[in-house]
Amino acid sequence: MPKKTTARKKSATAAGSAKQASGPPEALSEYRRKRDFSRTAEPEGGSARASQTLAFVIQKHAASHLHYDLRLELDGVMKSWAVPKGPSLDPAVKRLAMQVEDHPIEYNTFEGTIPKGEYGGGTVMLWDRGTYSYGGTNPDPVEGLRGGLKKGDFKFILNGKRLKGSWALVRMRNESTGKPQWLLIKHKDEHAQPGSDVATEHITSVATGRTMEEIAGGKSRVWHSNRSDRSKGVPSGDEPGPAAKSPVKKSAGSAYERLMAKRSR
Ligand code: MN
Secondary structure, three states: OOOOOOOOOOOOOOOOOOOOOOOOHHHHHHHHHOOOOOOOOOOOOOOOOOOOOEEEEEEEEEOOOEEEEEEEEEOOEEEEEEEOOOOOOOOOOEEEEEEEEEEOHHHHHOOEEEOOOOOOOEEEEEEEEEEEEEOOOOOOHHHHHHHHHHHOEEEEEEEEOOOEEEEEEEEOOOOOOOOOEEEEEEOOOOOOOOOOOHHHHOOOOOOOOOOHHHHHOOOOOOOOOOOOOOOOOOOOOOOOOOOOOOOOOOOOOOHHHHHHHHHHO
C-alpha cells in the first residue's frame, strides 16, 4: 500500500483572508497545558483558518459550576469569558464575566462531554453561535477590537441566532490576582428586552436541539417530540422564544452608561 504523502487538505471555507492562515500557536499554550488531548475530545487547535468574518459562540457548560462560555474571535483565537449567569438582554443588568484562556477556533463546533476529572469536566452545549463585528468608532474595526480589549471597554455587535445587537464587555478596575473580571452588558437597541432572561429561556442546543441531559447521555442529533421545553417542534433548536416579539420597554437605565459615568469620575 502506498504511503500517504500528500498533506491533508484543510477545509477552505474561510479562505482568502488577509490574516494568517492559522492562529498563533503560542496564544493557545495555556489552553493546551490544561488539557490532556488523549483523554478529552476537545480540539487541540491550530488548524483552523481565520475567517473574513469574526465568529462568536456561547457554550453552556455544566462543569463544577454551571456557566456560559462567551467566545469572540480575534487574531486567530477565541477570546473567552466564563459568564456564570449567562448573557442578559436587559440593559439594566450586568453579568459577571471572568476572562479565561484563549481557545482555538475549532472549539466553536464542540458540543459533548469532557470526561470527569479532566479540566472543565462536564457537559458542553452549543447555546448560541454566529458572527460578530466591532461596535465602536475606530475606522479600523480590528484595531478597534484590539484597543477595546486592552482598554477594558470592548464594544461588539452580535449576530447570532439567539443574541443580536450591541453589547459591551467592561473590565473592572479592582483586579485581584485571579482571572480578569469583566461585566457583560447589553446596550439599548431594538434587540434589548428589559425584564427578560434569555439564558434560561433557551434550554436546547442551537446546533442539535438537544438538552443538556441528552448531550450528557450521548444521544445523537435526533429530535424528540416529547421534550418538555418550549421549543415547540423546531428541530434545529432555533426556537423563537416567547419573549422574542415583545416590544422594547423603557428600562430603568443602562448599566453600561452608569458604569462608564462612574469610571470617568
Ligand atoms: Mn467553561
